[in-house]
Amino acid sequence: MTAITMEDWHYLEISELAPLLKRRALSPVELVRSQLDRIESLEGRLHAYARVMAYEALEAASTAELEIERGNYRGPLHGVPVAVKDLFWTRGVATAAGTTIYRDFVPQQDATVVRRLREAGAIILGKLQLTEGAFATHHPTLSPPVNPWGANHWTGASSSGSAVATSAGLCFASLGTDTGGSIRFPCAANGLTGLKPSWGRVSRHGMFELAATLDHVGPIARSARDAALLFQAIAGPDPLDPTSQLTTVVHDTASFDSLRGLRIGLDSAWNARATDGETLAAMESVVRALQALGAEIVEVKTPESWHVAGEWEVLCGVQTAVAHADTYPARASEYGPALSRLIDVGRSVDGMRYQRAILEGMAFTGRMTALLDTLDMLLVPVQPFAAPTHEQLGALAQDPELNQRLIQFTAPFDVSGHPALTLPGGLTAGGMPIGFQLVSRKGAEGLLLQAGQVFQGATQWHRRHPQL
Template sequence: MSLPSDLHYLEMHELSLLIRSRKLSPVEVTEAQLDRIDALDGELHSYARVTAELALEQAHVAEQELADGICRSPLHGIPLAFKDLFDTAGVVTAAGMPLHAQRVPTQDATVVARLREAGVVMLGKLQMTEGAFAIHHPDIAVPLNPWGSNHWSGASSSGCGVATAAGLCYASLGSDTGGSIRFPCAANGLTGLKPTWGRVSRHGAFEMAASLDHIGPITRSARDALFLLSTIAGHDPLDPTSQPTVCLEVPGIDDTFRGLRVGIDERWLSDGVDPVIQQALQQVMLMIRDGGGLLVSIRMPDTQAVSSNWEAHCGVQTAVAHADTYPLHANAYGPALSRLIDAGRALSGMDYQRILLAAQRFSGEADALLHQLDLVLAPVQPYAAPTYEQLADLAQDPEANRRLIQFTAPFNVSGHPCLSLPIGLTEEGLPIGGQFIARKGAEALLCRAGMAVQRVSHWHQLRPQGFS
């Protein structure tokens, strides 16, 4: 059969049905993806490296296995791409750092191994900020947001957001230490899941801040996010912090709000939040009510301390993660990551203990609140579709910078799962992101809420103009 004109924008669960019914082959799908990457990524810079030869080899294997009646998983034969901090055997993993441009792992990260076992085709490694902090290394081309090149593409999983939004992979695997799955999803009109800390193994993932790092999917729908999470989640003996539980399967998930209690803190959602984001959240509240959910007025625990402390909290752990190469190779580091590590190394033990106590307090208060509810609704960020110029101005204002992460970083500190999803557009036609937050271990509930929104809306189906 001829290839669909929107082949590159199919959701994974749609593509899976076409591949398993033999209406599409993994080889032709992979070839189409590689052609699209070749045509568009010279402009977008989303890939750190494309593994075309390996991808075609894996696609041929998948095609033969499926022809022989062997189906490894619903993901069998689907082309994905990975953020360049996941170890991939025989393929450079540089974590956005020229210092590691020749680093070739001999083993796969656990999440990569699980996806390979599931029959996924690896298109390549996606570009990211230096060491997964806020800024790209000066020698690295910044991935361009396909919705508008002057607008932020999100950090640190910038390449993941750009490639998935532009149809250069069907989904991607990212990481989130202060918002780095959720920011690219908000910027690029995507759906991303930051799981509960420990839900997904971190073995073989380049470390930024061990207690804050989360690994999760960046996709085009909540159904696809759960689709991917169900493959990568679960205990890993190589990561003793990983939890023994696994995620629920996709077919068992309801896609309505019926009976769900959703917490709304009107003050938190409006204080310093752009009006267009507030209006978009009101639309989601209507969907919740109309779908049989109950909106519950709540008071969120104070996020100011944990968001103010996040950079110092992260900096200490990042300094530990880079101890073998910094300050020994400090001249190879960019200014932003150097500043973070220097600040972490300079922080006193007593000051760090105060940060940990504030984190424990917030985590306990958030646990208590979320056990009384099913979900909490929040923005991803208070500023709608910021430009790079606006971000540069924010960087000069510590309070504005704290506000940028006030809805994301606290839940890296507490370890609670969050689902980011598109909830509207600005007047200029740029995506707006919102998120649901849930108690630990409730990823399936988050995806149910995302599917409920996406069942009655079309925001997740919108595509950037000029990249059809």
């Protein structure tokens, strides 16, 4: 095999890496060893991994190398090192879900998405750190991941380890989950591309539950093209998850070279509600780029969502209380303050209020579905303030309305189940990433991913990396 010398292997996109592996210009074993060395070098600063699966990864790399040598190439994920949020079961390897209660839980089977990644030939490097139970903050006894772009800045809620590892070159892509924004926030904070699929499009079997009707599983990657590769591998019906959609995901091999003919909705008033100047400037730049690519920008009025964002905690809290009923309140002293508070909220909500929150969410879903039936997609910020610092987040924790502001552009789409693609679209004056999201009809992930590829073909925001 002809060796390849490449200084920045760790920042390659999967779509660039796959041809090298396929033609054996790059060895999966060599690649995994390089990744493990980089993890060892940087993990002490970044705390992205809950646990590294070095032995398992090297064994899988040896198998992949032999298969490729024999001509048994499985596809573009074959031999590619990825990692998964420590919410997903991994057979024989502990899955703690960011808690201390489950730190010794060793599942006897893989989550469906983990199994599907392995079947596609991907190599699992390890389990990525997350907030406790995938809620707001990390358990106080665990070291939270550090944003590689700026240590004093937010890493973006529960899929923080997934985004930090992908952004810092500690894996080539990862899996995350999104219940109130936890794929989209980390991608915006770390300059990445992330897909929150339609609810039920990806199986939730074998993952710790936060809130069953709000939980979404999706890829975190360096480009829309890479996100599409992961989505194609993990999506589709699963008999082990009766809530998964029965429609098989078919990869659309056609590609756009422009956005001509696409109608993209823009609610300027909604997007500007309490949104800071740097975020608005980035959004204006994105609009100009989309127009230059041929998209028609249509001014629209989105359904009222402020109260839906405000009631998200009611919906999430009740469902989280159900998910933790076996251990809370029986082992309440082992919980951190944020998750405890959410569960206490859920346990205290009466049925009348919960039903009103459900009905309001259903009304929003119907109105948003009707709006998206007239458009190809909707352009929305990820959050109203760019790259918040830890100090700003501390203020959020003390002010429910500030927290409602934070999730006003994300949580409503977890309630409605519409797919959303987050893309990097700018930098703050301090050099921190700013993201935006495109939202579309249920089942239209392919359209979003194609549009994202066109945007990234004309821009370079996704090509920027943190200086480490």
